[in-house]
Amino acid sequence: MLMRAATSTQIRHYQRLWLYALCAMIFGFLVIPCVMIIPMSLSASNYLEFPPRAWSLRWYEAFFGSPEWMDSLWVSLKVATLATLIATPLGTAAAYGLSRLQPAVAQWLRLTFLLPMIVPNILVAIGVFFVFAKLGLNNTIIGLALVDTMLVLPFVLVTVTSGLQSFDVNLELAARSLGASRFQAVMTVTLPQIRGSLMAGGLFAFVTAFDEVVIALFISSGGSSTLTRRMFSNIRDQVDPLVAAVSSVLILTSIVVLIGMQVFKRRAPGES
Amino acid sequence: MNAHISIRSVHKTYGSFDALKQISLDIAAGEFITLLGPSGSGKTTLLQVLAGFVSPSSGSILVGGEELLTKPPHKRNIGMVFQNYALFPHMNVFENVAYPLKLRRVAKAEVERRVRGALDMVQLSQFIDRSVDRLSGGQRQRVALARAIVFEPQILLMDESLSALDKKLREQMQIELRHLHERLGTTTVFVTHDQREALTMSDRVALINKGAIIQVDRPREIYENPRTRFAADFIGETTFLPVEVAADGGALLYGEPLRLADRAPPAAGRHWLALRPEKILIRPADGAPSDPQINAIPATARETIFQGDSLLVIADLPDGQTIAVRVVAQERNRSLVPAPGQSIVLGVHANDTVVVAGDE
Amino acid sequence: MSDAVTAAAPAGDTGLLARAERRETIGLALLTVPGFVVVALLLLVPVGWLFALSFVDKSGALSFENYLRMTESVYVITFVTTFQISAIVTIGTILLGYPVAYLLSQLNARAAAICMIFVILPFWTSVLVRTYAWLVLLQRRGLVNSWLVGMGVISEPIPLVNNFLGTVIGMLHVLLPFMILPLYSSMKAIDPAYVKAAANCGASPLRAFWDVFFPLSRPGLFAGTVLVFILCLGFYLTPALLGGGRVSMWSMQIATNVSTYSNWGAASALGVLLLVVTIVILALLNRVFRVDKLYGGR
Numbered sequence: 062m063l064m065r066a067a068t069s070t071q072i073r074h075y076q077r078l079w080l081y082a083l084c085a086m087i088f089g090f091l092v093i094p095c096v097m098i099i100p101m102s103l104s105a106s107n108y109l110e111f112p113p114r115a116w117s118l119r120w121y122e123a124f125f126g127s128p129e130w131m132d133s134l135w136v137s138l139k140v141a142t143l144a145t146l147i148a149t150p151l152g153t154a155a156a157y158g159l160s161r162l163q164p165a166v167a168q169w170l171r172l173t174f175l176l177p178m179i180v181p182n183i184l185v186a187i188g189v190f191f192v193f194a195k196l197g198l199n200n201t202i203i204g205l206a207l208v209d210t211m212l213v214l215p216f217v218l219v220t221v222t223s224g225l226q227s228f229d230v231n232l233e234l235a236a237r238s239l240g241a242s243r244f245q246a247v248m249t250v251t252l253p254q255i256r257g258s259l260m261a262g263g264l265f266a267f268v269t270a271f272d273e274v275v276i277a278l279f280i281s282s283g284g285s286s287t288l289t290r291r292m293f294s295n296i297r298d299q300v301d302p303l304v305a306a307v308s309s310v311l312i313l314t315s316i317v318v319l320i321g322m323q324v325f326k327r328r329a330p331g332e333s
Numbered sequence: 334m335n336a337h338i339s340i341r342s343v344h345k346t347y348g349s350f351d352a353l354k355q356i357s358l359d360i361a362a363g364e365f366i367t368l369l370g371p372s373g374s375g376k377t378t379l380l381q382v383l384a385g386f387v388s389p390s391s392g393s394i395l396v397g398g399e400e401l402l403t404k405p406p407h408k409r410n411i412g413m414v415f416q417n418y419a420l421f422p423h424m425n426v427f428e429n430v431a432y433p434l435k436l437r438r439v440a441k442a443e444v445e446r447r448v449r450g451a452l453d454m455v456q457l458s459q460f461i462d463r464s465v466d467r468l469s470g471g472q473r474q475r476v477a478l479a480r481a482i483v484f485e486p487q488i489l490l491m492d493e494s495l496s497a498l499d500k501k502l503r504e505q506m507q508i509e510l511r512h513l514h515e516r517l518g519t520t521t522v523f524v525t526h527d528q529r530e531a532l533t534m535s536d537r538v539a540l541i542n543k544g545a546i547i548q549v550d551r552p553r554e555i556y557e558n559p560r561t562r563f564a565a566d567f568i569g570e571t572t573f574l575p576v577e578v579a580a581d582g583g584a585l586l587y588g589e590p591l592r593l594a595d596r597a598p599p600a601a602g603r604h605w606l607a608l609r610p611e612k613i614l615i616r617p618a619d620g621a622p623s624d625p626q627i628n629a630i631p632a633t634a635r636e637t638i639f640q641g642d643s644l645l646v647i648a649d650l651p652d653g654q655t656i657a658v659r660v661v662a663q664e665r666n667r668s669l670v671p672a673p674g675q676s677i678v679l680g681v682h683a684n685d686t687v688v689v690a691g692d693e
Numbered sequence: 694m695s696d697a698v699t700a701a702a703p704a705g706d707t708g709l710l711a712r713a714e715r716r717e718t719i720g721l722a723l724l725t726v727p728g729f730v731v732v733a734l735l736l737l738v739p740v741g742w743l744f745a746l747s748f749v750d751k752s753g754a755l756s757f758e759n760y761l762r763m764t765e766s767v768y769v770i771t772f773v774t775t776f777q778i779s780a781i782v783t784i785g786t787i788l789l790g791y792p793v794a795y796l797l798s799q800l801n802a803r804a805a806a807i808c809m810i811f812v813i814l815p816f817w818t819s820v821l822v823r824t825y826a827w828l829v830l831l832q833r834r835g836l837v838n839s840w841l842v843g844m845g846v847i848s849e850p851i852p853l854v855n856n857f858l859g860t861v862i863g864m865l866h867v868l869l870p871f872m873i874l875p876l877y878s879s880m881k882a883i884d885p886a887y888v889k890a891a892a893n894c895g896a897s898p899l900r901a902f903w904d905v906f907f908p909l910s911r912p913g914l915f916a917g918t919v920l921v922f923i924l925c926l927g928f929y930l931t932p933a934l935l936g937g938g939r940v941s942m943w944s945m946q947i948a949t950n951v952s953t954y955s956n957w958g959a960a961s962a963l964g965v966l967l968l969v970v971t972i973v974i975l976a977l978l979n980r981v982f983r984v985d986k987l988y989g990g991r
Contacts, residue, residue: 066388068799068888068898069386069387069885069889070385070386070405070406070886070888070889070892070898070961071385071388071405071406072409072898073892080792080795081796083792084792084793084796084808085914087789087793087869088793088808088811088812089868090866091811091812091814091815091869091870092811092814092815094815094823094826094830094866095814095815095818095822095823095826097826097836098822098825098829101829109829110833110834111809128703131915134849147731148731149839150730151708151727151728151731151869154724154725154727154728155724155725155727155728155729155777157724158721158722158723158724159725162718162721162722163718166718166722170722170725173729173732173733174725174728174729174732176732176736176737177732179923179971179975180736180740180965180968180971181926181927181944181967181971182927182929183927183929183944183947184740184743184927184945184947184967184968185736185739185740186948187743187947187948187951187960187961187964188739188740188742188743188842188964189739190951191739191742191746191957192739192742194739194813197961207731207735208735209734210731210735211731211735212734214728214731214732218728219809221838239963240878241719260988267931268817270806271819272819272820272821274719274819274930275929275930275972278948279951279952280337289819289821292825293930293934295823296821296825296934297894297934304825305825305829307907308777308821308822308825308853310828311727311818311819311822312818312822315817315819316816316890318817319810319814319817331958384772384889384890384893385893405892406889406892406893407893407894407896407897407898407900407901409891411893411896412893413890415889415890415892416886417886419884419886419890420888420890421887421890421891421905422887422909423908423909431903432891432896433895435893436895436896436900437895452946482895484894484895515825516713532979537730562939641862679829
């Protein structure tokens with residue numbers, strides 16, 4: 062096995078062991094912090110320890126049993142769902158429009174849409190905080206949802222654009238030559254073909270909005286705290302295993318999302 | 334022969350699939366040999382084995398008496414022109430061609446001289462400073478060639494190097510490569526699926542199919558005397574007519590005796606007469622009988638297709654098969670072109686008959 | 694790009710064709726309007742407001758006072774620290790990310806998909822969760838210290854968090870996938886024939902890598918470097934939680950100026966400067982790439 066060639070220039074596996082070992086260590090560095098929290102959250106003691114001396118679900122009970130935490134969870138879910146529901150159609154429409162427009166015009170528009178990814182979050186946070194203060198939108202779900210929509214729009218745009226790029230335009234043109242209006246052709250031919258990218262974009266948007274912390278720090282507090290906001294205060298003030306339980310829930314959700322993305326990718330063969 | 338390259342029982346298996354089946358082939362020094370075959374035949378695999386990018390499951394290859402297979406690809410001193418040329422995009426033409434010399438620590442002045450020499454030989458001297466992405470396909474091909482010969486390798490490999498070029502350029506390059514070979518005298522192994530290309534360029538052609546060598550011969554030999562049905566089919570346009578050979582060596586086609594060439598008669602049984610369109614003469618059915626050496630096969634003309642330099646006459650044979658006959662478009666051949674439905678006789682000279690056995 | 698179906702209008706009436714094409718273009722542009730409005734209102738307006746705020750001093754008059762104050766040592770320390778950490782983390786991601794991206798690009802599809810999970814999982818896990826995990830791992834009674842003591846490397850726990858080191862480790866972890874992914878994508882696009890050709894020319898595996906593969910991976914490397922560096926500059930979360938107040942990063946200074954001092958002048962000036970630096974670096978990236986194409990990569 063080790064003697065077999067690893068590359069077409071006949072480098073063998075045993076000559077590359079150092080590379081495999083190095084990468085294994087880096088993979089460990091990447092993944093261990095993510096998953097190690099899960100067993101720690103099952104510890105029965107008041108401190109975080111690994112491995113836990115005694116196992117218990119008490120911190121999960123504390124999390125799910127706490128009205129404040131559940132409120133925050135609910136707020137996060139509402140905000141993320143709203144943001145996704147708005148950003149996905151908006152982003153898809155923009156992606157389609159940009160892909161069919163002349164490049165000269167499109168590239169400036171595209172740049173604008175990508176700005177939320179370029180401008181540092183902290184800037185957006187304080188700017189929005191300032192403006193929302195004047196509008197009374199601070200500490201409101203709708204305010205949060207609007208900002209998150211703006212934040213995740215570029216992600217939807219990029220994902221759907223890449224899906225459109227692997228889509229064969231001729232299919233749409235064929236539909237139109239058969240009598241469909243552009244709108245009909247897009248709804249019945251293009252969108253179904255790229256639905257993998259649409260789902261992926263929506264998922265990306267949801268997760269990004271749900272995980273958002275910095276902006277929530279400024280514009281959500283008290284009753285309208287998002288889950289991440291509450292976690293942040295909790296981490297800052299006390300290193301409580303309850304946060305480990307919440308983190309574990311989030312990690313497991315990430316894993317589910319990852320699997321979901323793979324499923325959507327496979328449903329759309331030949332799409333990037 | 335005192336072989337320059339001696340391929341001995343090279344075998345390559347991928348899982349349950351045999352890509353190369355105990356291939357043995359001797360290549361003489363300075364020879365231009367083409368590996369010809371359909372895609373998937375193993376010809377590229379064999380070339381990759383020679384270059385060192387594929388390790389055979391068993392076998393050996395001797396070059397000048399030394400075992401080649403134990404050497405890694407970068408120590409084999411073999412020049413190779415890749416199918417898509419693989420010119421380094423971040424280097425210009427000069428740097429690409431100079432690269433093998435740089436690796437061999439050749440002095441700077443010498444590098445310059447030899448690179449210019451190589452580019453002169455492929456007639457690309459004026460592009461010496463150009464960046465690679467501004468070259469056309471034909472120009473890239475020449476640069477790739479220059480890079481492969483600049484370090485004066487003993488062996489040159491070419492992997493379907495002309496297939497990306499358009500027809501005119503391709504034919505021009507075939508002749509140029511032939512001339513280059515005559516100048517350099519490097520042992521060259523050329524891979525292609527185009528039989529016309531193989532016949533044009535090679536000293537010998539090795540026909541390969543399904544991992545095995547079918548026939549190795551000079552171009553004329555392999556064209557005129559294919560040894561198997563596959564060989565007759567792959568090279569040239571061929572129609573196969575059923576021939577019965579009796580125990581006494583006599584051959585029958587559609588019940589009529591068939592005159593064969595003065596060679597050893599084939600064994601008794603069912604065989605195939607391989608007919609090439611250009612070997613057939615057409616005359617009207619009621620015409621005067623001619624030379625007894627010419628076999629007369631009755632047929633009915635169906636249609637004539639104009640193909641520019643020749644006419645293709647499609648005719649139906651007694652057993653229902655269709656045959657194509659090529660008539661060169663010359664004034665004197667006008668009378669030979671039959672009307673649709675006309676009864677004609679196809680004449681095949683005994684020396685032009687090729688009989689091949691059963692299936693392969 | 695002119696639409697073939699639209700062009701099937703009766704030939705000869707070019708006015709009709711031109712008008713139809715214009716309508717088409719306007720229709721397509723309209724599709725982008727709702728999204729554009731969202732971005733304009735929620736990004737351009739707030740940032741624009743900040744920009745304006747930065748030029749207003751404490752008394753409400755127009756002035757450069759906020760920017761002049763940026764030369765004070767408390768701010769200079771912040772800039773230096775931020776650049777230091779960003780540089781260190783960026784170099785760290787290059788050193789750790791390049792081998793991983795290389796391996797991923799050379800593996801067969803199945804093995805690559807499996808190994809990708811190790812990169813994608815952290816990528817999809819929230820930054821907050823990952824930062825928290827490092828807080829737990831690096832604390833005095835945390836795993837890393839226990840392991841080091843157990844191995845005999847140190848005799849008692851060392852401060853690994855709430856300081857510069859903890860911040861660097863945490864940021865390295867968060868940003869590593871951002872280096873690996875563009876690098877991987879650029880490496881995957883390198884035709885294996887190039888390395889084979891190099892070997893055929895006589896290059897040993899090491900030479901072939903250095904002379905051919907590495908130069909061709911430079912665009913991805915560059916993209917990853919710029920991306921990671923920019924993300925480092927504006928990073929808030931990880932330094933805030935792992936720095937213990939000892940590490941003064943640009944974004945943190947902005948935050949404290951707002952939430953603690955309500956010093957909008959300083960906060961907005963800092964913010965605008967951060968934005969300007971980010972844009973300049975991105976513009977440089979653009980220039981280098983275009984220049985790259987002109988001279989064929991030399």
